[in-house]
Structures are given as C-alpha cells and as structure tokens.
Amino acid sequence: MAKRSETEKSEKIKRWEPPETFSLGGRTWRVIIKDLEDSHGMTLSEEERNTVGLCRNYEQEIVIVRNSNPNIFMMTFYHELAHAIMYTLGRSKLNRDEGFIDALASMIVQFELSKKE
Ligand SMILES: [Zn+2]
Numbered sequence: 238m239a240k241r242s243e244t245e246k247s248e249k250i251k252r253w254e255p256p257e258t259f260s261l262g263g264r265t266w267r268v269i270i271k272d273l274e275d276s277h278g279m280t281l282s283e284e285e286r287n288t289v290g291l292c293r294n295y296e297q298e299i300v301i302v303r304n305s306n307p308n309i310f311m312m313t314f315y316h317e318l319a320h321a322i323m324y325t326l327g328r329s330k331l332n333r334d335e336g337f338i339d340a341l342a343s344m345i346v347q348f349e350l351s352k353k354e
Pocket residue numbers: 316320335338
C-alpha cells in the first residue's frame with residue numbers, strides 16, 4: 238500500500254511541469270525555465286548560473302533551471318513560489334527566512350502530491 242503510493246508520487250513528480258503563468262494577489266507572474274545543458278551556461282547570467290532558482294519580485298518572474306533530478310526541479314519551483322507568496326503578502330522578514338520558505342514549499346508539495354483529483 239505504502240509502496241504503491243510512493244510509485245504514484247514519483248510518477249507525478251516525473252510528469253510535473255511548472256505553470257507558464259499564475260496569479261497572486263491580482264498580479265500575474267511568469268515562470269521562465271532555463272536549460273543548463275542546451276545553453277552551456279552561455280545565455281545565463283552569473284546570478285542564474287550559481288543558483289537553481291530565482292524569484293524576481295519586481296518583474297514578477299520565477300526563473301528555474303531545469304534539473305535532471307525531477308525532485309529538485311519541482312522543489313525549486315515551489316521554493317520560489319513560497320518566496321513569491323511571502324513577497325505578495327508583504328512578509329519580508331519571513332521571506333528572508335530560508336528555513337521557513339523551505340518548510341512552506343514542502344507543505345505545498347505535500348498538498349500537490351497527495352490530492353486526489
Ligand atoms: Zn530561497
């Protein structure tokens with residue numbers, strides 16, 4: 238029983254793709270996926286090369302580097318989404334708390350992976 242749901246979970250993670258856009262508090266955010274392998278790092282800025290994800294508050298953009306590990310790829314998106322949510326709520330102190338952001342992201346991922354449609 239537990240094993241079957243683990244398999245379902247990892248299948249969900251493998252198939253998972255981030256949204257192109259989403260809205261928070263009436264503002265539309267764009268999701269930009271960077272491919273490390275394709276670009277050989279050429280089109281990535283220094284900032285992007287050194288991180289797997291970025292949340293650009295003023296541009297309302299989330300940038301994520303596609304990772305060969307689908308787990309990391311998905312977690313990175315939800316981590317940046319958690320930053321975007323805290324930014325939208327004006328909770329700048331919580332937004333700087335990476336431990337809190339990771340915990341919130343993992344709660345959203347748990348929700349996503351456990352929901353029955
Ligand atoms: Zn962060």
